[in-house]
Amino acid sequence: MGTGRGPAVRTSALSKFYGRHVGVVHLDLEVDEGEVYGLLGPNGAGKTTTIRTLLGLIRPTSGSAEVLGLPLSRGVEIRRSTGYLPGDLALYDRMTAAALLEHLARLRGGLDRGRMRALAERLDLDLDRRVRELSRGNRQKVGVVQAFLHRPRLLVLDEPTSGLDPLVQQEFQALVRESQDQGATVLLSSHVLAEVQHLADRVAIMDRGRLVVVDTVDGLREKATKQVELDFACDPPPALSSAPGVREVRVHGRTAVCTVVGPVGGLVSAASAYGLVDVHTHDPDLEDAFFGYLGGADHVDA
Incomplete structure (x- = not known):
């Protein structure tokens, strides 16, 4: 649950338009520090646009946001403290999984090789194989490891278990809970509703770029x-x-x-x-x- 230490993510009337196409509209979102926050919605709801805007990967059309107490203009600092797993994961396929993870870790300031190998073992990932030789599920494991590797304050996970088998999905859920226990905040976007139900403290449902409802899982179930x-x-x-x-x-x-x-x-x-x-x-x-x-x-x- 949230720690009461203040929001890890806060947006105020955040909007993003792509010409006439709506990304998000007047989004007021608040994710408490230390909570797992589920972000749900159909295709085109604005989930990925919200995530990319929060990480400074795209600029908002209007409105404002703070992530880990920092304005979006300090996107580089935000990303250093964030573990991000995009829904459209793309990796350098000529490198081995180990070399790629080491490269990404150094960009963030350092590598804990022991943690890298421990995470890979938990997910049954062969670090010595080249990325281009890996199946879709094993590529996704590389993405999961790089997101958790540096023990980030904020985890932003977009469709994180796509392609993972059920046993690895269970291990992923254990990693999320462990990270939360250690004080991390988790923003989880997924269409696997059972996964969100098991992990999230609160859930936001978006549709057509707008926030429809925010409540606890139990609260949503009571109103269902x-x-x-x-x-x-x-x-x-x-x-x-x-x-x-x-x-x-x-x-x-x-x-x-x-x-x-x-x-x-x-x-x-x-x-x-x-x-x-x-x-x-x-x-x-x-x-x-x-x-x-x-x-x-x-x-x-x-």
Whole structure:
């Protein structure tokens, strides 16, 4: 969780336009120092534009931001204290993985060779092979190692587990938790919703360049749309449609399938007066909340 020491990232009315194309619009974002902050949204939502702007890789059209207490004009200093794994990872393919990692480490001021080898061992990465000989998953491992290698104060991870097998994904999650325990802040952009659900303290959902909602994972789940099945001894009563939070009721014989937003207690109380026999609920997850805010699965990143 956040440490209460102040924001590691703060934006104020941050906007970026590419001609007529919207990147981000009036973005007010605050990431507390020491927290894991999930950034979600479909293609074109503005996640990558936000990240590149924060790192000084592109200039904002308007608005302002501070990263680790520094203005965006001090981008070189920001990047030295940041571990960045881009979603479109590109590597020098003629070098060995070890040589490439050593080169990147020296650009940041020094190399901890022991840590490099320990991280590679944890991720099952062969440091002696040339990058061009590596599979997509192993290239991604190189990217993960370079992001964590210098124990940065801020980790900015854009689709970090793309191409990684499940066991390596688990090791990656352990690295994130360890980094947080050591005081690092993590900004995690991913379309793997289960991953964000397991790691993030708070989640921001973006759509079409705008911030839609910010909440804890539990808070988003509580507000998510739920499916509740009610079994009755006789035909379900019409009164169910007016119960608190009910958005839709579909009747199949003596079973009513209710779409509910928020707590289901009011619905169950209303149904209990009409011969309610059994209740079946689907415990919502972050995916339910995500789809609910964005209006359906056809709008999600794939």
